[in-house]
Amino acid sequence: MMVVLGVILKHYGIIGQAFVDQSSILVFKISLPVLLGMSMIRTDIATVFDPATIASASLSTLLVFVLLTLTAFVFVKNPRDKGVYVQGAFRGNLAVVGLALCVNLYGEAGIAKASIVMSILSLVYNILSIYTLTTTLTDKKLNVIAMMVNITKNPLIIGIVLGIMINLLHIPVHPVLMQTGDYLGQLTLPLALLCIGATLSFSDMKGTKTVASAAVIAKLIVTPIIITSIGYASGFSPMDLGILFLMSSTPTAAASYIMVKAMKGNETLAANIIVMSTVASLLTVSIGLAILKSFALI
DSSP states (O other), X not given: OHHHHHHHHHHTTSSOHHHHHHHHHHIIIIIHHHHHHHHHHHSOHHHHOOHHHHHHHHHHHHHHXXXXXXXXXXXXXXGGGHHHHHHHHHOBOIIIIIHHHHHHHHTHXXXXXXXXXXXXXXXXXXXXXXXXXXXXXXXXXXXXXXXXXXXXXXXXXXXXXXXXXXXXXXXXXXXXXXXXXXHHHHHHHHHHHHHHHHHOOGGGGTTOOHHHHHHHHIIIIIHHHXXXXXXXXXXXXXXXXXXXXXXXXXXXXXXXXXXXXXXXXXXXXHHHHHHHHHHXXXXXXXXXXXXXXXXXXX
């Protein structure tokens, strides 16, 4: 409903692009890192840290990435669009939509477990995105050191790491700071979902090509089926399987557009993939959850 509200508020001019731009920065650099950090501080890390779930999510994402790279030769004729297609088809909006879905289904426990999985997958996403865009959009050699330095500067990673350190080292945090952190964290999901709704542009979808449609199908249908099936075959608990499904079925992350634009790629294709996947995910996630619940898998 918050996404729909964002669409309505933008339509009536109550919020505009300036609001979206500033709110996105606030969420990405401040409130979301604080939310994740606060979750880590309060979490029994030994309980929620599950190497099997993390390994399965990471390896299955890598498998999907390889398959997408191969299918790019079939669906994408323009060599410079291959990386845009691949990134749009595997890089999900974990930090906003993924966490929101997990909170709705599992509450505070969902944030804790999802945050651990998200932190690792964020690293995997960044590495694979930089690799596929660098190899298809530039003639430069991949600079591994520079890539790792950029990843360590990611506010989300910083928030999670600081939260884990405070937790494991038993560093005392003043109640006033904890309360302030809670207030900031509570801004995250409603503000981020409003921004997603406000950025939806249905007019941009009219000129979408086959490549965008293929990427959306891969992102919202093929990828969740592969990753959830691997989790089921691995014997995951209902909650772990549910989190794995929700994380893998999120629409394409807005960060994919930013990276493509920065590297002078096909930004129109990247934007169309984001818009189409965001709209379609409202249906595909609901259907996926209904199917999993009907078989008592989650």
